[in-house]
Amino acid sequence: VKYNNITFLSDYGLKDEFVGVCKSVIRTIAPEVKIIDLTHEIAPFDIRAGSLTLVRSANYLAPGVVLAMVDPEAGTSRRAIAVELGEGESVLIGPDNGLLAPVTALAGGATRIVQLANADYWLGAPSPSFEGRDMFSPVAAHICNGVDLGEFGPELDAATLVPALVPFSGEKDGILHADAVWIDRYGNVQLNVSPSQIEDFGDDIVVTHGSHSQVAERVRTFAEVDGMQLGMIVDSSGLISLVVNQGSAASRFGIALGDAVTLRPSIPVE
Amino acid sequence: VKYNNITFLSDYGLKDEFVGVCKSVIRTIAPEVKIIDLTHEIAPFDIRAGSLTLVRSANYLAPGVVLAMVDPEAGTSRRAIAVELGEGESVLIGPDNGLLAPVTALAGGATRIVQLANADYWLGAPSPSFEGRDMFSPVAAHICNGVDLGEFGPELDAATLVPALVPFSGEKDGILHADAVWIDRYGNVQLNVSPSQIEDFGDDIVVTHGSHSQVAERVRTFAEVDGMQLGMIVDSSGLISLVVNQGSAASRFGIALGDAVTLRPSIPVE
Amino acid sequence: VKYNNITFLSDYGLKDEFVGVCKSVIRTIAPEVKIIDLTHEIAPFDIRAGSLTLVRSANYLAPGVVLAMVDPEAGTSRRAIAVELGEGESVLIGPDNGLLAPVTALAGGATRIVQLANADYWLGAPSPSFEGRDMFSPVAAHICNGVDLGEFGPELDAATLVPALVPFSGEKDGILHADAVWIDRYGNVQLNVSPSQIEDFGDDIVVTHGSHSQVAERVRTFAEVDGMQLGMIVDSSGLISLVVNQGSAASRFGIALGDAVTLRPSIPVE
Numbered sequence: 001v002k003y004n005n006i007t008f009l010s011d012y013g014l015k016d017e018f019v020g021v022c023k024s025v026i027r028t029i030a031p032e033v034k035i036i037d038l039t040h041e042i043a044p045f046d047i048r049a050g051s052l053t054l055v056r057s058a059n060y061l062a063p064g065v066v067l068a069m070v071d072p073e074a075g076t077s078r079r080a081i082a083v084e085l086g087e088g089e090s091v092l093i094g095p096d097n098g099l100l101a102p103v104t105a106l107a108g109g110a111t112r113i114v115q116l117a118n119a120d121y122w123l124g125a126p127s128p129s130f131e132g133r134d135m136f137s138p139v140a141a142h143i144c145n146g147v148d149l150g151e152f153g154p155e156l157d158a159a160t161l162v163p164a165l166v167p168f169s170g171e172k173d174g175i176l177h178a179d180a181v182w183i184d185r186y187g188n189v190q191l192n193v194s195p196s197q198i199e200d201f202g203d204d205i206v207v208t209h210g211s212h213s214q215v216a217e218r219v220r221t222f223a224e225v226d227g228m229q230l231g232m233i234v235d236s237s238g239l240i241s242l243v244v245n246q247g248s249a250a251s252r253f254g255i256a257l258g259d260a261v262t263l264r265p266s267i268p269v270e
Numbered sequence: 271v272k273y274n275n276i277t278f279l280s281d282y283g284l285k286d287e288f289v290g291v292c293k294s295v296i297r298t299i300a301p302e303v304k305i306i307d308l309t310h311e312i313a314p315f316d317i318r319a320g321s322l323t324l325v326r327s328a329n330y331l332a333p334g335v336v337l338a339m340v341d342p343e344a345g346t347s348r349r350a351i352a353v354e355l356g357e358g359e360s361v362l363i364g365p366d367n368g369l370l371a372p373v374t375a376l377a378g379g380a381t382r383i384v385q386l387a388n389a390d391y392w393l394g395a396p397s398p399s400f401e402g403r404d405m406f407s408p409v410a411a412h413i414c415n416g417v418d419l420g421e422f423g424p425e426l427d428a429a430t431l432v433p434a435l436v437p438f439s440g441e442k443d444g445i446l447h448a449d450a451v452w453i454d455r456y457g458n459v460q461l462n463v464s465p466s467q468i469e470d471f472g473d474d475i476v477v478t479h480g481s482h483s484q485v486a487e488r489v490r491t492f493a494e495v496d497g498m499q500l501g502m503i504v505d506s507s508g509l510i511s512l513v514v515n516q517g518s519a520a521s522r523f524g525i526a527l528g529d530a531v532t533l534r535p536s537i538p539v540e
Numbered sequence: 541v542k543y544n545n546i547t548f549l550s551d552y553g554l555k556d557e558f559v560g561v562c563k564s565v566i567r568t569i570a571p572e573v574k575i576i577d578l579t580h581e582i583a584p585f586d587i588r589a590g591s592l593t594l595v596r597s598a599n600y601l602a603p604g605v606v607l608a609m610v611d612p613e614a615g616t617s618r619r620a621i622a623v624e625l626g627e628g629e630s631v632l633i634g635p636d637n638g639l640l641a642p643v644t645a646l647a648g649g650a651t652r653i654v655q656l657a658n659a660d661y662w663l664g665a666p667s668p669s670f671e672g673r674d675m676f677s678p679v680a681a682h683i684c685n686g687v688d689l690g691e692f693g694p695e696l697d698a699a700t701l702v703p704a705l706v707p708f709s710g711e712k713d714g715i716l717h718a719d720a721v722w723i724d725r726y727g728n729v730q731l732n733v734s735p736s737q738i739e740d741f742g743d744d745i746v747v748t749h750g751s752h753s754q755v756a757e758r759v760r761t762f763a764e765v766d767g768m769q770l771g772m773i774v775d776s777s778g779l780i781s782l783v784v785n786q787g788s789a790a791s792r793f794g795i796a797l798g799d800a801v802t803l804r805p806s807i808p809v810e
Contacts, residue, residue, distance in 0.1 A: 007564065009560075012455065015311040016323075016454045016455055017308050019309075020279075020306055020307050021327050021330045021331075023306050024327070025330050027275060028333070031304075034571075037559075037560050038560035039555065039559075039560055053557050056557065057561050060565050060673065061564045062568045072492070074491065074492065075493070076493045123330075126505075126507070126508035127490070127504040129491065129492065129504075129506050130505075184556045184558075185556055220668065221613075221614065221615035222613075222669065223614075223615070223616045233667060235667055235669055236665065236669050236670030236673065236674075237666070246585045283725035284580070284581055285581040286579060286593075288725075290547070290577050290597070294547065294578075294602045295600050297574065298602045301574075314786075342762070342763070342786050343761075344763075393600075395776065396774060396776065397773060398761055399773060399776050400776030403600065403776065
């Protein structure tokens with residue numbers, strides 16, 4: 001066994017047997033490998049959300065294989081790839097649709113990329129619609145068992161991969177234009193803003209969403225936010241999140257995933 | 271250890287601790303066994319959905335024990351059974367209510383069936399309402415540990431088991447009458463129709479649901495479906511599914527689980 | 541390895557990567573430990589629901605560490621604790637907010653309590669908002685690996701812990717005043733009433749909820765309840781639950797979690 005862990009992220013959901021069947025396939029080929037579910041509740045077809053989840057998690061994942069399945073174009077000519085990071089410390093496998101690009105960039109780039117093209121390692125299948133089961137799961141298991149990446153298909157040039165579609169925030173005329181890039185279970189709203197971008201903005205920051213503006217107080221923990229006020233923390237990813245105390249900032253202020261949000265100091269920066 | 275894997279399907283959901291408690295019981299008796307969650311989100315009491323999930327998954331399951339709990343009559347005189355397949359290659363355990371019948375038939379019939387009647391292998395319990403925890407989980411663990419099926423109770427005649435209630439499609443006057451037997455997370459609608467049943471129907475097939483008719487184009491992958499059109503694929507189970515491109519066919523066309531759907535060629539077969 | 545199992549309960553949900561990231565952290569430090577998900581769908585911030593889930597499950601848990609995360613005050617001065625039960629048979633870790641108190645009481649009290657204060661065992665973190673990942677998960681893994689509890693911080697006096705907030709039922713003028721303490725996936729309504737409290741109430745019991753009264757029949761199993769009637773069983777926790785046959789008692793009778801419910805005999809006790 002070359003790798004002991006497969007971290008598994010998908011948009012398969014837990015309502016159906018998709019995840020369980022993939023695990024069964026893996027377990028049959030690599031019985032001792034441990035499978036860690038990162039999450040399977042990525043919104044259907046939301047490649048961006050999947051890619052951001054991988055970025056937020058990357059520093060904490062157990063070493064091994066990462067199986068990432070958000071694949072609206074399954075069965076088409078879009079490529080299936082294995083991305084080696086850190087000279088083999090870990091291997092990401094998934095579709096070449098931008099899903100793996102941000103976490104690869106975070107790791108400083110791939111040390112090898114291979115197209116999954118060798119059907120000898122796949123299951124026979126009645127149709128091409130569930131490649132997670134028929135191609136990616138067996139390949140993940142065989143990689144754990146020590147099969148060299150080169151066995152699975154031709155090497156690819158990193159420059160040919162589909163790039164990520166991750167939005168960046170930017171300042172214009174003293175106003176920071178950002179996006180709600182993650183709304184978690186609790187309703188916390190993560191922005192694509194790092195603390196350094198607002199270090200001159202002071203402790204009270206005007207948050208504008210649509211036609212509505214609201215002052216958010218910068219706090220360290222959720223519990224410091226007063227009553228029904230809006231708070232702003234450095235979150236567990238090291239980014240800026242809008243929060244309330246024991247409630248949902250997203251629903252209280254009507255913010256949805258992907259919404260544009262602007263930030264500016266309540267007292268103009270001199 | 272005789273079996274290393276328990277595949278676990280139920281209608282317990284993940285909201286409560288039901289699944290976790292069953293796993294704790296199994297782990298206490300058989301610490302090294304691996305438990306693979308097939309799904310726990312079968313709709314409450316939906317025996318048919320549970321049985322079809324097992325059929326769709328059967329070819330991919332890791333060898334071992336299958337624990338299947340959709341049991342509206344828990345605690346009554348309905349029987350609890352263990353069904354041996356393939357001379358011991360795998361063992362299904364669950365209630366005798368039709369849940370296990372289709373997958374048993376798919377496997378070519380049972381090689382042995384035993385009624386779970388020997389309370390020596392059960393946990394003591396304050397009530398008969400959670401037999402998944404108190405009877406089925408410990409029995410599953412003991413089977414993995416090598417206890418012979420004969421220890422759990424008397425052998426049963428297969429002819430006495432409760433049969434499955436799975437709907438079949440059929441043709442009448444050139445029209446194929448089918449049922450929506452599965453609607454998955456993405457809204458794909460699986461019909462109880464195999465490709466051979468529509469091989470003379472051509473590439474454009476008229477799908478009728480209630481008073482509404484729609485032409486579906488036969489395609490190979492989701493991504494080939496044009497715009498807002500309805501497509502028809504051979505799905506990952508080898509059956510016919512109604513699909514749309516990156517959306518829900520079920521919600522776009524108002525199809526619910528169990529609905530009747532008819533298919534006919536758009537150009538009549540000569 | 542001192543403990544092989546970590547039982548994991550939280551209000552993290554499965555939509556986000558919170559649970560997967562915690563497991564990744566644990567797996568990296570203690571690769572062989574098995575993690576059993578009790579449930580992660582405790583309602584956000586619902587300490588009471590989490591504590592009652594632990595109580596219901598306690599008799600069935602695999603020996604080892606219990607990681608319990610319902611922590612609305614994460615990152616504040618509320619204490620983080622490890623509670624040793626049975627001279628080391630198991631160790632509970634979580635916030636000192638009442639979450640662990642009922643299960644500790646059920647076990648006859650703690651044999652040792654330690655405050656998690658030694659940051660040598662924590663991960664570095666960009667913010668204090670995800671202590672489940674940064675403090676509790678690594679501590680759980682290190683406890684499994686055999687690090688003595690005394691290494692994690694100073695011993696605490698049990699009398700200083702935050703008490704539980706669990707409601708008790710009580711009788712007044714022949715009427716038992718109770719609470720709906722759990723509504724499960726099926727809609728069964730568990731009351732904080734034990735069978736002994738209603739042993740003189742007879743087989744037909746008047747259940748009053750708000751301005752609505754209904755006679756419930758005492759039955760042994762769900763399937764014995766007639767048609768649309770309300771039934772009352774001794775449930776799998778040994779408590780009294782209101783049930784219907786293959787349906788939701790909660791939705792049929794409009795009962796929500798935490799609602800007050802009274803019980804009295806339909807024929808007054810003499």
